[in-house]
Amino acid sequence: MAGHSKWANIKHKKAAQDAKRGKVFTKIIKELMVAAKNGGSDPDSNPRLRQAISSAKAANMPNETIVRNVQKGAGELEGVNYEEISYEGFGPHGVAIMIEVMTDNKNRTVAEIRHLMTKYGGNLGENGSVSWMFERLGQIVIHDDTSEEDTLLEDILEAGANDFTKIESNYLISTDPTLSADVSEKLDKKGYNIISSSVEMVPKDVIEVEDSTSSKLIDLIENLEDHDDIQKIASNFEIVNRKD
Structure with missing residues (x-):
């Protein structure tokens, strides 16, 4: 058994x-x-x-x-017509949330998002209510547990990136959003293992949320991430004093 x-x-x-x-x-x-x-x-x-x-x-x-x-x-083959929409709002603890959507039925989508926000203690806001708290950056994640950091820094600067942060054996590389694809391609050609490459809304500052009081906020983010019409979510919180 x-x-x-x-x-x-x-x-x-x-x-x-x-x-x-x-x-x-x-x-x-x-x-x-x-x-x-x-x-x-x-x-x-x-x-x-x-x-x-x-x-x-x-x-x-x-x-x-x-x-x-x-x-x-491009219209060369038949396909679904998606509309892009951005929503802004607040979750529990005053956490700012940016939601990027692609949908073929915006009325359905906004109703479902509003329901989730309300269910988990949040609310949708007006356009511009939280977007000023974020900046758009290229974000490239590579896996590398062999290179020296000086070598990596030299390579990413040469590729056109701004900086990197080490997260265990991965590196999060930040770039100008218009250069992200080019930087990713150059690093790939140098043999780096590209885990992901995207343009994201990155918070300028973060709100610390105690682990013991974060359950509703985590549930909200997870349910939003699971929604089929939601492409990306950005938020400005960090869980502190984890018990795990």
Whole structure:
């Protein structure tokens, strides 16, 4: 029975990973389509599409999937018409939340987001109510447990990035958002293992939230992240005094 239990756990973990990967692919596919729709199917003349393709490659999306959805977005193949919308609001503890959406039914989506915000002690705000608390940055994560930090710093500066932060054996590299795809490509050519490459809203300052009082806030963020129409979420909190 122990073997059966172990196998069940492995299957459950794999199912969760596959589901998460599926959600990541869905979000990237939407971004590919909207980027191509707004700026055309040529990544050389469409920086947003170039970044979306970089994100897709970092997520190991098959090339044929990338090409097909770029063609759909550009109108070369039939596809869904997605609308981009940003929402701003506050969660528990006054935490600022930015929500980026791509949807084919904005009335449904905003109603569902408002329901989640209210359910977990938050509320939607007016445009501009929290966006000033964030800045848009390119964010590239690489896995590297062999390079010297001086060598890595030299390589990322040469590639056009601004700075990096070490997180265990990974490095979070910050760039100008318009250069993120190019920096990612240059680091990839140097042999670095690109885990992810994207443009994110990064908080200028953070609010500290005690672990013991954070459950509603965490539930809100997790439920928003699980929503199919939500592409990205940014917030400005940090959990402190963790008990785990």
